[in-house]
Amino acid sequence: DGGITQSPKYLFRKEGQNVTLSCEQNLNHDAMYWYRQDPGQGLRLIYYSQIVNDFQKGDIAEGYSVSREKKESFPLTVTSAQKNPTAFYLCASSIQPTGGSSSEAFFGQGTRLTVV
Amino acid sequence: GDSVTQMEGPVTLSEEAFLTINCTYTATGYPSLFWYVQYPGEGLQLLLKATKADDKGSNKGFEATYRKETTSFHLEKGSVQVSDSAVYFCALKTVDTGNQFYFGTGTSLTVIP
Numbered sequence: 001d002g003g004i005t006q007s008p009k010y011l012f013r014k015e016g017q018n019v020t021l022s023c024e025q026n027l028n029h030d031a032m033y034w035y036r037q038d039p040g041q042g043l044r045l046i047y048y049s050q051i052v053n054d055f056q057k058g059d060i061a062e063g064y065s066v067s068r069e070k071k072e073s074f075p076l077t078v079t080s081a082q083k084n085p086t087a088f089y090l091c092a093s094s095i096q097p098t099g100g101s102s103s104e105a106f107f108g109q110g111t112r113l114t115v116v
Numbered sequence: 117g118d119s120v121t122q123m124e125g126p127v128t129l130s131e132e133a134f135l136t137i138n139c140t141y142t143a144t145g146y147p148s149l150f151w152y153v154q155y156p157g158e159g160l161q162l163l164l165k166a167t168k169a170d171d172k173g174s175n176k177g178f179e180a181t182y183r184k185e186t187t188s189f190h191l192e193k194g195s196v197q198v199s200d201s202a203v204y205f206c207a208l209k210t211v212d213t214g215n216q217f218y219f220g221t222g223t224s225l226t227v228i229p
Contacts, residue, residue, distance in 0.1 A: 031215060042221035050214065090159055101209045102148045102167040105217055107159035
């Protein structure tokens, strides 16, 4: 089945450690996105990528890093510089048609990161 | 900049009641508009979308009409069920902002039997 897969679903890390969240899609989508969701809040954009080997910072990029070496993969690293990393992280992808904005985002099931 | 404003929750309704969740937007270009639903502990799922003015998106009894004159995209359902309990997000996307999505803060809906 086509879709977007995030792993793991739950992740625990000690404070001060870097951790990488996986996001893979087999939808042949050009664009991929990382969002952070805190309890009772909306989605905040961390990073997004419209094409392989290119990505842009979102609203809350500090303390995070990404790479886009392959079209289907967009891993997110939460570094020790991120002051409050405990949150629910959502990855999404979207077709990026030229000249149009009508394509929706497809979301993974999310990774809940807890830093202790 | 582009943004979405959603009616604040939480919203609690009895089964079979009428639902409206208000959503208004600000956009520099011509946005596409979306409603997503999120069940506890899961990602977001697309509920419906509309890509141009006066379009009506519909799915599973939910409807929303793209109103350019009032910059609104209110979500409605005539008769809610317990299984509709979830968080609903309104979102927009424009070419002018590099095809970024802008989400509202979400509205939590609880339907009681």
